Amino acid sequence: MGTLTISISDEVEKKLRSFVKEKYGSSKGAMSKIIEEALKIYFSMLEKKKKVFRAYRGEELVAEARDLEELARILKEKNIDPRSVKIVSSEPIKPVARMGWK
Structure with missing residues (x-):
């Protein structure tokens, strides 16, 4: 399992944290789950x-x-x-x- 450090805009960060809290609450690893799921969907869309x-x-x-x-x-x-x-x-x-x- 890899570890990444990324920089995103404040606006995107607020939306991301809000979405994570709605979907998973404050469970450990929730942010990673959302990001990984989004990247999987994004990569599958790129394979046109x-x-x-x-x-x-x-x-x-x-x-x-x-x-x-x-x-x-x-x-x-x-x-x-x-x-x-x-x-x-x-x-x-x-x-x-x-x-x-x-």
């Missing part, structure tokens, strides 16, 4: 070259796949309920729009 779906259980990456069907298959093989994980996409998913008669 390939679309990747990642499944996280808490902080742990449990599966990674190029499409949701493959991710579901991997989770099933590992006996992990898909409802028990947080799934993050490397790029935003476009909503499906359907037209026509019902």
Whole structure:
């Protein structure tokens, strides 16, 4: 586990501390959890070259796949309920729009 020392603006620091207090309270390591989660999401957004779906259980990456069907298959093989994980996409998913008669 690495240790980083960073400098951020006062405005960002206030927002960060407020968000940490709302989500985790004053528990030990709460700031690190929020920063790590934000960086994971940010890095996955930067990987625009390939679309990747990642499944996280808490902080742990449990599966990674190029499409949701493959991710579901991997989770099933590992006996992990898909409802028990947080799934993050490397790029935003476009909503499906359907037209026509019902």
